[in-house]
Amino acid sequence: MKKWGNTGANLPPLVFLVLLIAIWEVTGRAFNIPDHILPAPSSIGKALLNNMPLLWLHTKMTITAASVGLVLAVFVALVLSVLMNRVKMIKRVFYPLLVISQTVPIIALIPIMIIWFGFGLLPKILVVTLVCFFPLSVNLTEGLENVDNELIDLLKVMKAGPWRIFKSVQMPSVLPYFFSGLKISATYSVMGAVIAEWLGARAGLGIYMTRAMHSYSYSSFFAAIFIVVLLSMSLFKFTELLAWLSMPWNRIKEE
Amino acid sequence: MCDAKLSLREVSSAYIHNGRILPVLDTISMQVKEGEFVSLLGPSGSGKSTLLKIIAGLIKPDAGSVFLNGKELKGTIVKMGYMPQKDLLLPWKPLLYNAALPLLAQGTGKKEAYNKVRELLPVFGLEGFENSYPSQLSGGMRQRAALLRTVLIDSEVMLLDEPFGALDALTRERLQEWMLKIWDHFKRSVIFVTHSIDEAIYLSDRIYMISELPGKIVLEQAINLPRPRARDIVLSPLFTEYKQNLMTALANETTWGNS
Ligand SMILES: Nc1ncnc2c1ncn2[C@@H]1O[C@H](COP(=O)(O)OP(=O)(O)OP(=O)(O)O)[C@@H](O)[C@H]1O
Ligand SMILES: [Mg+2]
Numbered sequence: 001m002k003k004w005g006n007t008g009a010n011l012p013p014l015v016f017l018v019l020l021i022a023i024w025e026v027t028g029r030a031f032n033i034p035d036h037i038l039p040a041p042s043s044i045g046k047a048l049l050n051n052m053p054l055l056w057l058h059t060k061m062t063i064t065a066a067s068v069g070l071v072l073a074v075f076v077a078l079v080l081s082v083l084m085n086r087v088k089m090i091k092r093v094f095y096p097l098l099v100i101s102q103t104v105p106i107i108a109l110i111p112i113m114i115i116w117f118g119f120g121l122l123p124k125i126l127v128v129t130l131v132c133f134f135p136l137s138v139n140l141t142e143g144l145e146n147v148d149n150e151l152i153d154l155l156k157v158m159k160a161g162p163w164r165i166f167k168s169v170q171m172p173s174v175l176p177y178f179f180s181g182l183k184i185s186a187t188y189s190v191m192g193a194v195i196a197e198w199l200g201a202r203a204g205l206g207i208y209m210t211r212a213m214h215s216y217s218y219s220s221f222f223a224a225i226f227i228v229v230l231l232s233m234s235l236f237k238f239t240e241l242l243a244w245l246s247m248p249w250n251r252i253k254e255e
Numbered sequence: 256m257c258d259a260k261l262s263l264r265e266v267s268s269a270y271i272h273n274g275r276i277l278p279v280l281d282t283i284s285m286q287v288k289e290g291e292f293v294s295l296l297g298p299s300g301s302g303k304s305t306l307l308k309i310i311a312g313l314i315k316p317d318a319g320s321v322f323l324n325g326k327e328l329k330g331t332i333v334k335m336g337y338m339p340q341k342d343l344l345l346p347w348k349p350l351l352y353n354a355a356l357p358l359l360a361q362g363t364g365k366k367e368a369y370n371k372v373r374e375l376l377p378v379f380g381l382e383g384f385e386n387s388y389p390s391q392l393s394g395g396m397r398q399r400a401a402l403l404r405t406v407l408i409d410s411e412v413m414l415l416d417e418p419f420g421a422l423d424a425l426t427r428e429r430l431q432e433w434m435l436k437i438w439d440h441f442k443r444s445v446i447f448v449t450h451s452i453d454e455a456i457y458l459s460d461r462i463y464m465i466s467e468l469p470g471k472i473v474l475e476q477a478i479n480l481p482r483p484r485a486r487d488i489v490l491s492p493l494f495t496e497y498k499q500n501l502m503t504a505l506a507n508e509t510t511w512g513n514s
Binding site: 161169 | 359
């Protein structure tokens with residue numbers, strides 16, 4: 001991560017991707033593969049363009065659910081991991097619960113949430129939060145545990161206050177852990193929203209996909225998948241950018 | 256004891272390690288006068304770092320007491336020029352911030368703190384590196400940066416834990432000479448931890464030698480070499496005599512000779 005948006009490093013995967021799409025298109029045409037088996041990139045592209053306004057409407061819902069859920073997850077994870085770090089008893093009680101919360105199949109939880117909270121945005125946000133807070137909490141907890149106590153001692157001998165200690169020792173040493181958690185969570189967040197919408201929603205890419213499926217419009221279905229991928233990737237890249245911006249000392253190390 | 260800046264009276268300490276008690280320090284008494292340079296010399300693992308942490312108030316001794324200016328420190332953290340064994344520079348901050356940390360910690364404004372650091376950079380041979388991160392500095396520079404930070408801690412006592420321990424012999428000698436200049440410049444009382452006999456003699460007014468675990472003071476040696484000390488003082492007969500003396504004491508105390 002030397003320079004942000006290093007084009008040289010991005011080139012090979014991009015070329016590979018273009019090549020893959022080209023092969024997909026060519027084989028689709030050569031063998032006359034019908035749309036309901038695998039629509040060609042060109043017809044997906046056409047569906048994307050023709051359904052733009054409608055797709056955008058649904059995309060907005062998904063973006064809202066994913067981003068609000070993610071922000072909420074960050075908040076929950078921060079509070080939980082700080083509490084668990086401060087009070088060992090809370091950690092002993094909560095940590096196993098955290099793990100259990102991840103073993104419950106999310107698919108089974110969604111209908112329950114829909115019964116409780118209806119078809120609106122709220123259950124989607126909650127699903128996203130539930131999926132996203134775990135990697136964040138685990139990483140933050142580990143990060144807080146790995147703060148160098150000797151550094152804290154040194155600042156105490158300088159008679160530094162708790163805020164100075166937090167700002168110059170605890171926060172920066174936890175940041176890398178936070179961002180590796182956030183990268184995972186950000187990627188999960190869009191998927192979480194889509195799955196939640198899939199099982200029942202008024203709007204959102206998930207419900208759009210089920211509708212496209214039921215009306216046999218496979219190229220629209222794939223167009224929605226394309227948007228989901230694009231959204232997840234953008235969130236991932238955005239997280240990387242944030243990490244790059246907030247940890248300038250990491251840029252130097254790798255030069 | 257009255258004119259001592261810092262004094263320890265029968266300090267004992269133990270760690271609990273794997274459920275067993277590991278006695279580390281055994282009734283240590285020592286003192287440092289105003290402006291005096293005192294070395295604590297002893298083999299690895301003899302409890303020297305532990306002793307410094309006790310003086311700084313980071314560890315409570317199991318017995319005994321520490322006095323600063325004749326007043327007992329009751330196991331509270333006291334502001335002292337403590338330089339831990341690892342340089343402990345903040346990897347995420349440039350040198351300027353690292354060195355200014357003690358000033359910032361006591362509420363000095365950023366601008367004023369940085370200006371003060373900038374003034375001192377040449378003295379510490381760090382000019383031009385104020386914006387470098389610790390990972391971009393050489394080992395010797397990091398030690399000097401850590402020393403600069405330590406000097407800026409507003410305290411008349413400096414506790415230096417093997418500041419040159421990890422450096423090559425040449426850099427080490429250069430920094431020793433430089434250390435004496437710094438000490439002369441800032442006029443602080445110093446406790447300097449080392450396991451090099453030569454380093455201890457060259458720098459100190461007095462040396463306390465500490466035994467293997469549990470650490471006891473086995474020898475107190477005043478060093479009456481004239482100051483300022485040029486490097487070739489290590490060749491003088493008096494220096495050799497001190498060295499002989501300390502080596503014998505160390506050999507008697509340790510099972511594996513001197514380090
Ligand atoms: N936090 C700790 N818990 C348990 N034992 C410890 C702890 N810190 C140090 N010890 C033990 O106490 C003894 C003295 O350690 P200390 O670091 O004070 O020695 P030292 O003289 O500074 O050694 P060195 O010259 O290698 O730095 C060692 O045997 C060490 O293993
Ligand atoms: Mg030590």
